[in-house]
Every structure is written in structure tokens, then in C-alpha cells.
């Protein structure tokens with residue numbers, strides 16, 4: 001594991017790819033400074049920063065929008081579901097939690113996942129539930145499939161060597177629920193990235209993905225080229241995703257905006273280039289990577305990344321049925337304090353296109369689904385085994401079965 005990895009040696013190899021790693025970093029830093037300035041100007045003038053589109057418009061050609069998504073690495077898709085439909089599902093979810101006495105269960109299983117234990121703000125109010133009717137209805141809906149296909153098609157999914165994924169078939173990654181109480185000030189998440197921390201420097205395939213960055217060709221680096229993204233090998237750790245997501249995302253169950261304990265993003269698709277090359281600079285101890293540790297989320301912090309952190313913004317107001325999506329390299333956080341008056345609830349649903357990596361995981365996941373257990377990537381809390389109202393195989397649509405690898409896609 002990590003103890004056996006010679007970080008100093010890896011840094012040397014990565015520096016050697018550049019003619020001048022200090023100058024390379026300065027160039028990247030200048031690019032980031034410009035991006036931050038743009039974000040701050042938009043913010044000052046109350047202009048939208050995160051690209052937005054309405055669900056009904058997603059199949060219209062909008063090249064400016066696509067350009068913006070590729071630059072910012074995120075997008076809001078509004079009105080994927082109707083407000084009243086989602087509010088109803090939110091109520092059903094609450095009932096599912098109450099009727100099955102989730103809180104009692106949780107107290108018994110106090111040893112929650114340790115994944116976020118190093119992020120200063122502590123643990124967010126996230127529920128280890130995966131198979132409720134509300135989640136399944138959202139996750140496996142026709143609307144969600146349409147959104148995911150559209151998002152997948154923003155990527156370059158084919159190259160001269162192989163086809164990375166099929167953008168028009170999707171698999172489902174069962175994830176949890178966030179239900180954040182008004183007034184809560186203990187449950188934020190400091191800025192981080194999922195999909196690998198130390199791996200982003202040490203993994204051979206990540207090194208290929210980021211090669212242009214290290215080799216002075218930052219301008220040529222395309223974060224939306226999927227080549228090798230399906231071949232990353234993550235360090236084994238609870239709650240590290242073992243799938244390739246074209247976008248992470250969630251669907252709002254309740255209305256929530258800035259200061260309601262909601263999501264924050266640094267909307268720069270190429271922001272990872274700064275994090276990667278920052279760690280190679282001489283002021284960082286040779287055996288360290290700016291605070292990132294294996295099996296944890298990638299850390300973005302004041303000690304090393306204060307420039308990037310200036311670009312951290314809260315996402316705008318979301319209504320029930322709106323969705324937000326962000327690239328797996330986009331740094332994100334959850335606000336420390338929920339100063340609003342209502343629960344800020346979301347169902348996490350990302351986009352996991354059909355590829356071998358995702359299929360391998362989905363097959364393992366489907367076994368857990370059939371037993372009502374927690375999916376393989378999450379702590380084996382297995383709350384839902386005997387829950388009343390849990391979704392079973394007989395309740396699934398054909399689409400849901402395909403997305404859970406319980407039916408062939410062909």
C-alpha cells in the first residue's frame with residue numbers, strides 16, 4: 001500500500017516529464033488565476049457561473065452551453081422531474097426512515113465510515129440508504145437515463161485504441177441520501193475530490209490521463225477525454241468509488257440555495273492541473289502530496305491551494321427535481337452551516353456509463369440489491385435488509401434491471 005510507495009521517486013519521474021516543472025506550474029497558475037478572476041467578476045455582477053439548461057431543452061444544439069460545461073466542468077439541469085412528484089417522493093422517503101426506525105439502527109451501528117474523518121468539518125448528515133422507492137424511482141427513471149446519456153455524450157468515449165464506454169447505455173451506481181436539518185453547523189465537508197487522491201499521481205493510468213499536464217502541454221489536456229479513465233486502480237478503502245463516473249451528481253428533493261448547507265464547487269474543469277503540479281514544487285515536503293492521503297478524499301486546503309479556494313462558490317437555488325452534475329476532477333465541498341429554514345435534501349445519482357469497470361461493479365452491486373444490503377463501495381451497515389417498503393426485484397422496470405445488470409442491455 002501507501003507505505004511502499006516512494007512519493008519522492010514518483011515526484012522525480014513526474015518532474016522529469018517537464019523541461020522545467022517550476023515554469024510549467026507558473027503557466028498553469030496563470031491560467032487558473034484568469035479563471036478565478038472570471039468567476040469572481042461574474043459573482044460580483046450577480047451573473048450565473050454554473051451553466052444551466054432545462055430538461056426539455058437538452059437535445060437542442062447549444063454550442064455555447066457545451067463550451068461552458070467543458071470549461072466549468074459542471075452543469076445544472078433543471079426540471080428533470082416535476083416539483084410535486086419529487087416532494088411526494090421526499091415525504092415517502094421520510095416515512096421510510098421513520099417507519100423502519102432508521103435512527104435507532106444508526107445509533108447501534110455508531111462506527112460509521114471513516115472516509116471523511118480527516119475533512120475538518122466532520123460528518124455530513126448522510127443516510128446509508130440505497131433501495132428506497134424514492135431513490136429507485138429517481139435513479140432508474142426514463143428522464144434520468146436521458147440526462148445521463150446526454151452527459152455521457154459530452155465526453156470523448158472512443159479513441160484510436162479502444163472504445164472506453166457506450167454513452168447511450170448506462171449502469172446505475174446506488175448511492176446515499178443527504179437530509180440536512182435546518183440550523184445544522186457540524187456537518188459540512190471541506191473542499192475535496194473523489195475518484196482518487198494519491199492515485200492521481202501514482203496510478204499508471206492517471207499518469208497517462210494527466211500526461212499533457214506534466215509534460216508542458218497543459219493547453220492540449222482535455223478533461224473530457226475518457227481514455228484510461230476506466231482503467232484506474234483505486235486504493236482499497238471504504239467509500240471510495242470503484243466506478244468511472246462521467247459526472248457526479250444529485251437530484252434536489254427540497255428547495256435549497258446558498259447558505260442552506262448546500263453544495264459548493266470550484267467550477268474549473270482543469271483545476272486538477274493546479275493540484276497536480278502544485279505538489280511537485282520545492283516547498284512541499286518530498287514525501288508529501290499537499291495533504292492528500294491514500295484511501296481518503298483528495299485534499300484541497302489553505303496551506304497549498306489558497307488560489308484555487310478563491311473560486312469556491314455555492315451553487316444557486318435549486319428546486320425539487322432540479323439536478324446538478326460535476327466532472328470527477330471538479331473540487332467540491334458542502335457548506336459548513338445550514339442557515340435556512342427547511343431540510344436540504346438530495347438523492348445522489350451520478351452518471352456511470354456502460355463499460356467493463358462499471359459492469360464489474362454493478363454485478364457485485366446487484367447481489368447486494370437482491371439481499372437488501374449496502375452496495376460494495378459503502379460501509380456494510382446493511383440497514384435495509386428487513387425494511388418495509390424496500391424495492392425488490394419484482395418492482396423493477398426493464399430499464400432498471402438493465403441498469404442494475406440484472407438484464408442484458410442488448
Ligand SMILES: [Fe+2]
Pocket residue numbers: 192193194332
Ligand atoms: Fe465528494
